[in-house]
Amino acid sequence: MLDELRALVGEGACSDAPEDLIHWGRDWTRAIAPRPLAVVWPATADHVGAIVQLCARHGISVVPSGGRTGLAAGAVASNGELVLSLDRLRQLGPVDALNCSVTVGAGVPNQVLQDHCLPYALCWPIDLASKGSSSVGGNLATNAGGIKVLRYGHARNWVLGLEIVTARGQLVQLGGALHKDNSGYALQQLVVGSEGTLAIITAATLALAPLPRPTQVGLVACHDLQAVLTLFGTAMSAGLHLHAFEYFSGYCLEQVLAHTGLPRPVATAPAYALVQCELRSGFDLASWLVAHAGVRDGTVAGDHAQAAKLWQYRERITESLQAAKPHKNDIAVPVSALPEFAERLQVWLRRTRPGWQVAVFGHVGDGNLHINTLRPLGMADAAFLDACAQADSELFELVAQFGGSLSAEHGIGLHKKAHLAITRSHAEIGLMRALKLAWDPQGLLNPGKIFDMR
Ligand code: 2HG
Ligand code: ZN
Numbered sequence: 001m002l003d004e005l006r007a008l009v010g011e012g013a014c015s016d017a018p019e020d021l022i023h024w025g026r027d028w029t030r031a032i033a034p035r036p037l038a039v040v041w042p043a044t045a046d047h048v049g050a051i052v053q054l055c056a057r058h059g060i061s062v063v064p065s066g067g068r069t070g071l072a073a074g075a076v077a078s079n080g081e082l083v084l085s086l087d088r089l090r091q092l093g094p095v096d097a098l099n100c101s102v103t104v105g106a107g108v109p110n111q112v113l114q115d116h117c118l119p120y121a122l123c124w125p126i127d128l129a130s131k132g133s134s135s136v137g138g139n140l141a142t143n144a145g146g147i148k149v150l151r152y153g154h155a156r157n158w159v160l161g162l163e164i165v166t167a168r169g170q171l172v173q174l175g176g177a178l179h180k181d182n183s184g185y186a187l188q189q190l191v192v193g194s195e196g197t198l199a200i201i202t203a204a205t206l207a208l209a210p211l212p213r214p215t216q217v218g219l220v221a222c223h224d225l226q227a228v229l230t231l232f233g234t235a236m237s238a239g240l241h242l243h244a245f246e247y248f249s250g251y252c253l254e255q256v257l258a259h260t261g262l263p264r265p266v267a268t269a270p271a272y273a274l275v276q277c278e279l280r281s282g283f284d285l286a287s288w289l290v291a292h293a294g295v296r297d298g299t300v301a302g303d304h305a306q307a308a309k310l311w312q313y314r315e316r317i318t319e320s321l322q323a324a325k326p327h328k329n330d331i332a333v334p335v336s337a338l339p340e341f342a343e344r345l346q347v348w349l350r351r352t353r354p355g356w357q358v359a360v361f362g363h364v365g366d367g368n369l370h371i372n373t374l375r376p377l378g379m380a381d382a383a384f385l386d387a388c389a390q391a392d393s394e395l396f397e398l399v400a401q402f403g404g405s406l407s408a409e410h411g412i413g414l415h416k417k418a419h420l421a422i423t424r425s426h427a428e429i430g431l432m433r434a435l436k437l438a439w440d441p442q443g444l445l446n447p448g449k450i451f452d453m454r
Contacts (some may be wrong), residue, residue: 001037001054001058001060002014002016002037002038004054005038005040005051005054005082008047008050008051008054009040009041009042009043009047009051010043013040013041013042013043013088014038014039014040014041015038015039016037016038016039020039021034021035021036021038021039022034024036024039024065024068024077024083024085025039025063025076025077025078025083026068026073026075026076026077027068027069027070027071027073027074027075027076028068028069028070028071028318028322029070029071029072029073029076029328029413029415030325031073031325031385031415032073032076032078032414033078034076034077034078035077035078035079035080036063036077036078036080036081036082036083037060037080037081037082038082038083039065039082039083039085040082040083040084040085041085041087041088042084042085042086042088042089043088043089044089045089045163045165045171045202045203046171048084048086048089048165048171048200048202049165049169049170049171050169051082051084051169052084052165052166052167052168052169052200052444053168053169055082055444056167056168056169056442056444059442060080060081060082060444061079061080061081061082061443061444061445061446061447062081062082062084062200062444062445062446063075063076063077063081063082063083063084063196063446064084064086064137064141064196064200064201064445064446065077065083065084065085065086065087066086066087066106066107066134066135066137066138066139066141067109067130067133067134067135067138068133068138069128069130069133069134069138070138070142070410070411070413071318071328071330071410071415072330072407072410072411072412072413072414072415072416073413073414073415073449074141074142074195074196074411074412074413074414074446074449075138075196075413076413076414078414079447079448081447084200085107086105086106086107086135086137086200086201086202087107087135088107089105089106089107089108089137089202089203090105090107090108090112091104091105091108091203092104092105092108092112092113092116095116095117095119095120095122095208096177097120097122099177099179100122100207100208100209100210101160101177101205101206101207101208102116102117102124102205102206102208103161103177103203103204103205103206104116104136104203104204104206105136105137105202105203106135106136106137106138106140106200106201106202106203106204107135107136107137108135108136109131109132109133109134109135109136110124110126110128110130110131110132110134110135110136110139111131111132113136113206114131117208118211120208121210121211122208122209122210122211123208123209123210123211123212124136124158124206124207124208124209125148125151125152125158125209125212126139126144126146126148126152126154126155126158127146127147127148128144128145128146128147129146129147129315129316129318136204136206137201137202137204139155140155140156140159140162140191140192140201140204141191141192141193141194141195141196141201142155142193142195142410142411143155143156143192143193143409143411144409145363145366145368145408145409146409147244147246147311147314147315147363148243148244149363149365149366149368149409150242150243150244150245150363150365150366151212151242151243151244152209154409155192156189156192156193157207158206158207158208158209159188159189159192159204159205159206159207160175160176160177160178160179160188160205160206160207161173161174161175161176161177161178161188161204161205162174162175162188162191162192162201162203162204162205163201163202163203163204164191164199164200164201164202165199165200165202166199166439166440167198167199167439167440167441167442167444167445171202172199174187174188174191175187175188175205176205177205179207190435193411194450195411195412195413195446195449195450196445196446196449197436197440197445197446197447197449197450198435198436198439198440198445199439199445200445212243212278213278213279214278214279215243215276215277215278215279215307216276216277216278216279216285216300216301216307217274217275217276217300217301217306217307217310217311218274218275218276218285218286218289218298218299218300218301218310219265219266219272219273219274219275219298219299219310219313220266220272220273220275220289220295220296220297220298220299221266221267221268221269221271221272221295221296221297221298222269222270222271222272222273222294222295222296223269223270223271223294223296224270224271225247225249225270225271225342225346225360226339226342226343227271227293227294227295228247228271228272228273228294228364229247229338229339229342229364230294230339231273231275231289231292231294231295232245232273232364232365233339234292235275235277238288240275240277240283240288241277241278241280242275242276242277242365243276243277243278244274244275244276244363244365245273245274245275245276245363245364245365246273246274246275246314246361246362246363246364246365247271247272247273247274247360247361247362247364247369248271248272248274248313248314248317248359248360248361248362249270249271249272249359249360249361250268250269250270250271250272251357251358251359251360252272252317252320252321252359252360252361253272253313255317255320255321255359256312256313256316256317256320258320259316259319259320260312260316260320262309262312262313262316265299265310265313266297266298266299267296267297269296269297272313273364274310274311274313274314275289276307285300286298286300314361317359317361321359321372321374324374324375325375326359326372326373326374326375327372327373327375327384327385327388328370328371328372328373328410328415329369329370329371329372329373329392329395329406330362330368330369330370330371330407330408330409330410331368331369331371331395331396331399331404331405331406331407331408332366332367332368332369332399332404332405332407332408332409333367333399333402333403333404333405334367334402334403334404335364335365335366335367337367337402337403337404338364338367338369340402341398341399341402341404342369344398345360345369345371345395345398348394348395348398349371352391352394353373353391355376356373356374356376357373357374357376358371358372358373358374359371359372359374360372362408363408363409366408367404367408368408368409369408371395373388373391389418392416392419393419393422396419396422396423397422399422399423400422400423404423405423406419406420406422406423411450412449412450412451413449413450414448414449417448417449417450417451417452420450420451429451432450432451433451433453436451436453437453
């Protein structure tokens with residue numbers, strides 16, 4: 001099989017070296033050990049098709065692989081699969097400024113795409129802390145969210161067409177550059193967010209947005225999470241034209257300061273909010289924030305460079321926690337239910353994780369909280385994982401009571417599939433299984449991710 005692969009893609013484009021297997025066989029998660037058969041880096045979509053056909057003949061499963069910044073083990077190959085990296089599919093098509101669209105290869109990093117569109121005063125408005133390394137294909141396969149969902153929505157809102165390779169190795173174009181196309185099922189939307197289980201994305205035609213109008217960014221220290229949520233409610237009712245409204249706890253900021261060496265931006269507090277809104281004449285974010293009860297201290301960026309610095313306190317939380325291998329939750333409830341849910345969450349955390357360090361942060365403007373639980377000193381890895389798995393069921397039951405989701409934006413991957421039925425009905429999961437069977441009858445593409453077939 002490996003000889004055939006090498007003959008197909010070239011000697012240097014396929015590896016089974018132990019260090020490659022570890023590096024390419026996993027994403028940002030660390031709980032499951034990578035154990036792929038090999039890694040292959042095709043140069044063209046036709047190669048991708050031929051590789052899938054080869055795998056089908058040999059009965060080898062395929063794990064499609066993008067920038068591997070995912071947090072749900074959706075790109076982990078732990079079971080002798082072939083890792084199929086889309087890294088070399090980096091073609092950048094011309095920007096169609098009139099149609100506001102561009103076609104790019106799946107391996108193009110998010111930031112490279114943004115730079116490509118900038119001269120046309122356009123952007124692909126999916127903005128992520130991992131934009132330097134996450135790729136367009138991965139962003140779409142996981143329907144990535146990020147820090148501007150409040151303003152622009154998820155990745156799926158910004159895709160027009162997809163080029164895919166099916167589980168039979170067929171290259172198929174789904175949709176095109178059309179902003180309006182009501183001719184039957186929107187199959188490209190089915191592939192978006194399917195985490196590589198239905199097809200492999202090789203290229204995408206993306207919808208682009210005009211560059212945002214100038215914005216103001218402020219970082220404020222608040223009494224608690226409830227004060228942050230009240231501030232958000234007031235901002236919404238005041239019609240603040242929000243682009244982002246983010247929360248992080250005092251503990252998160254301390255971890256970022258320790259990890260990055262950045263200076264303390266505002267007075268120490270239990271909770272912080274990062275607010276980004278459009279610059280409108282007659283509105284001054286600084287005075288608006290100061291006038292708000294519950295805000296202890298704050299700073300508003302004077303220019304673009306200062307705004308980018310303020311964002312670092314929020315965007316660098318994940319990397320600051322990474323060394324501690326935290327257990328991650330990524331839940332969502334309807335935004336209006338967040339204040340009551342947050343109240344119940346705090347009580348639940350105090351009861352189930354007394355004395356544990358828990359980093360809570362997230363996109364409160366989207367009803368999305370990230371809960372990172374750190375392993376207490378002296379507790380063995382296995383005991384920690386067991387305790388977290390048990391706590392997860394309780395947490396997701398609570399989320400379900402509020403009509404929420406156990407994964408707001410990171411996806412299900414291997415990590416959350418055991419709990420999927422808590423917030424998705426059996427009927428829904430049954431329909432997902434039927435689709436998987438129709439698209440991938442041999443179960444070759446990213447098997448075991450999202451749900452098992454039985
Ligand atoms: C973020 O919002 C990312 O920074 C990562 O979604 C969240 O590390 C996490 O739990
Ligand atoms: Zn997030």
